[in-house]
Amino acid sequence: MNAFIPGFGPLWLTLELAAITTLILLLMCTPLAWWLSRTRFRGKPVIEAIVSLPLVLPPTVLGFYLLIAMSPNGMLGGPWMALTGNTLSFSFIGLVVASCLYSLPFVMQPLQNAFESIGHHPLEAAWSLGAKPVDAFFSVIFPLAMKGYITAAVLGFAHTLGEFGVVLMVGGNIPGETRVVSIAIYDHVESMDYDKAHAISLVLLGFSFVILLMVYTINGKWRRRGL
Amino acid sequence: MKDKLYGRFQLNRPGFSLDAEIHIPAKGITGLFGDSGCGKTTLLRCLAGLERADSGFLQVAGKPWQDESKGIFLKPYERPIGLVFQEARLFPHMTVEQNLLYGVKRKRGIQRKPSEFAHILDLLGVEHLLNRKPERLSGGEMQRVAIGRALLTRPELLLMDEPLAALDNRRKREIMPFLDRLHEELEIPVIYVTHSPEELIHLADRMIHLQHGRVSGMGEVVEMLAQMSVGEATGFSDNQYEVVVKTIDEKTFIASFDSPIGELYLAAGDTRVGERLSLQISAHDIFLSDTPQAGGRMLNNVMAKVEQVEGLAAGYVQLTLAIAKNSLKVKISRKSFDACPVVVGQPVYAAFNKAYLSNLNTAYIID
Numbered sequence: 001m002n003a004f005i006p007g008f009g010p011l012w013l014t015l016e017l018a019a020i021t022t023l024i025l026l027l028m029c030t031p032l033a034w035w036l037s038r039t040r041f042r043g044k045p046v047i048e049a050i051v052s053l054p055l056v057l058p059p060t061v062l063g064f065y066l067l068i069a070m071s072p073n074g075m076l077g078g079p080w081m082a083l084t085g086n087t088l089s090f091s092f093i094g095l096v097v098a099s100c101l102y103s104l105p106f107v108m109q110p111l112q113n114a115f116e117s118i119g120h121h122p123l124e125a126a127w128s129l130g131a132k133p134v135d136a137f138f139s140v141i142f143p144l145a146m147k148g149y150i151t152a153a154v155l156g157f158a159h160t161l162g163e164f165g166v167v168l169m170v171g172g173n174i175p176g177e178t179r180v181v182s183i184a185i186y187d188h189v190e191s192m193d194y195d196k197a198h199a200i201s202l203v204l205l206g207f208s209f210v211i212l213l214m215v216y217t218i219n220g221k222w223r224r225r226g227l
Numbered sequence: 228m229k230d231k232l233y234g235r236f237q238l239n240r241p242g243f244s245l246d247a248e249i250h251i252p253a254k255g256i257t258g259l260f261g262d263s264g265c266g267k268t269t270l271l272r273c274l275a276g277l278e279r280a281d282s283g284f285l286q287v288a289g290k291p292w293q294d295e296s297k298g299i300f301l302k303p304y305e306r307p308i309g310l311v312f313q314e315a316r317l318f319p320h321m322t323v324e325q326n327l328l329y330g331v332k333r334k335r336g337i338q339r340k341p342s343e344f345a346h347i348l349d350l351l352g353v354e355h356l357l358n359r360k361p362e363r364l365s366g367g368e369m370q371r372v373a374i375g376r377a378l379l380t381r382p383e384l385l386l387m388d389e390p391l392a393a394l395d396n397r398r399k400r401e402i403m404p405f406l407d408r409l410h411e412e413l414e415i416p417v418i419y420v421t422h423s424p425e426e427l428i429h430l431a432d433r434m435i436h437l438q439h440g441r442v443s444g445m446g447e448v449v450e451m452l453a454q455m456s457v458g459e460a461t462g463f464s465d466n467q468y469e470v471v472v473k474t475i476d477e478k479t480f481i482a483s484f485d486s487p488i489g490e491l492y493l494a495a496g497d498t499r500v501g502e503r504l505s506l507q508i509s510a511h512d513i514f515l516s517d518t519p520q521a522g523g524r525m526l527n528n529v530m531a532k533v534e535q536v537e538g539l540a541a542g543y544v545q546l547t548l549a550i551a552k553n554s555l556k557v558k559i560s561r562k563s564f565d566a567c568p569v570v571v572g573q574p575v576y577a578a579f580n581k582a583y584l585s586n587l588n589t590a591y592i593i594d
């Protein structure tokens with residue numbers, strides 16, 4: 001199939017990367033965002049600032065530090081090498097790690113906002129009715145935070161989709177492994193192959209529009225239902 | 228031990244400390260009364276386990292719920308309590324029925340009994356709301372569903388934190404009869420937080436008065452209010468008469484009463500002809516005028532003679548009026564007194580619509 005649809009390989013790889021990254025971030029950010037929304041810990045602003053760093057940091061800076069950390073002697077790459085025998089940089093797994101950091105604030109902030117706006121009232125009500133914390137979370141907090149989860153998932157996914165600088169730094173341009181769609185487009189433009197660049201860009205444009213359209217349609221329905 | 232509940236809590240927060248010891252009998256409503264910031268909600272949260280007092284002891288029906296000396300502390304979801312908050316706190320993503328059944332499924336060892344479910348729905352008048360979402364309920368309906376949700380878990384202790392405070396007067400009156408019925412039926416102790424003496428008089432059997440985080444008194448509501456001169460503040464203790472229901476008009480639902488200050492008319496409520504009741508009129512609820520016309524649209528407009536005028540603290544003047552061989556106390560602000568003074572011996576008309584009727588078991592506000 002790779003041969004018939006232009007840019008299918010990079011596109012598929014990108015979707016895979018974005019989906020895996022989003023899933024990991026949703027799982028990771030849920031407890032952290034929950035904790036941040038409740039805690040009176042004094043160091044909270046420090047943690048919030050660190051989480052938000054990827055928002056303002058140039059992707060190349062983030063990518064540079066990640067490249068060093070992921071090198072076979074780095075603090076991430078070293079243990080990974082010892083564990084698996086492979087390098088972390090210039091691999092798909094390395095891209096996932098980098099994407100998770102890069103898109104972290106886009107998932108964290110909607111979740112934290114959602115939890116903060118829910119407050120402690122519904123939780124206390126659930127407790128008083130005999131719901132243990134995990135049960136209370138899934139039966140009350142999670143449904144009430146659903147809009148926050150959708151926003152977090154869409155932002156995390158879309159942001160990973162368009163990632164360029166970080167990937168270039170830590171992943172390079174290995175077909176089938178780290179050659180994501182934004183790099184493929186860049187490549188085609190570099191080699192003056194505008195037709196292929198057009199084709200992939202159009203697919204990406206259409207795809208992004210459809211996702212956003214779905215989100216806004218669902219949100220609108222919920223708003224009418226009062227959620 | 229006769230007491231169903233015994234608790235002792237010491238808790239220190241910046242700018243606030245609670246140090247309270249309470250006893251609650253097995254049945255009846257105990258009002259937890261005090262000004263805002265006195266710690267009544269904090270005390271309730273300690274009872275619910277939502278707040279953990281640094282030094283606390285709580286025993287309910289012989290079982291320890293908290294004993295810090297032994298490190299015992301039951302979490303809120305481990306306590307057999309029903310909790311009703313000021314805001315109903317219904318779950319907005321569930322229907323009324325799902326809200327009602329939320330706790331039934333979760334509290335251990337409780338089987339859903341259809342008869343019990345139907346009975347509580349009927350008691351609170353919410354059966355027609357089952358399929359609605361909370362957003363489509365009025366404030367009073369929400370609060371009734373919240374009470375039902377708490378009761379259906381068959382709690383051993385019902386805690387209510389100012390359940391009427393967020394409602395306007397009309398909604399309050401709408402929900403009062405339901406609370407009255409609860410009062411008659413419930414076999415468990417109820418702790419009812421309020422800052423309203425009216426709700427206390429109406430609902431509670433006994434009360435605990437909290438001031439600055441300390442218990443300043445426990446006892447019968449009427450005695451306590453009199454002691455604290457809260458009755459003074461609301462004026463209800465000023466005018467109290469024994470009355471007998473003479474007739475009830477079926478069309479207007481107005482009852483006429485034989486009273487020491489003549490024949491009075493009030494909304495009939497649940498009264499029966501021939502019933503002997505205690506009637507209280509707040510000294511603040513009486514409208515004074517020089518002519519009968521001014522108070523003509525009030526249910527009661529009695530002619531009286533000013534017997535005594537005395538200044539009270541806080542900008543009020545108290546007038547004692549003579550009616551027949553009895554007296555009626557009226558409080559008006561110093562400002563309106565100065566604008567339109569009255570002198571001893573002057574005839575005036577005293578008009579009022581609102582009064583408190585009570586017998587030994589129940590009390591209700593009429594206006």
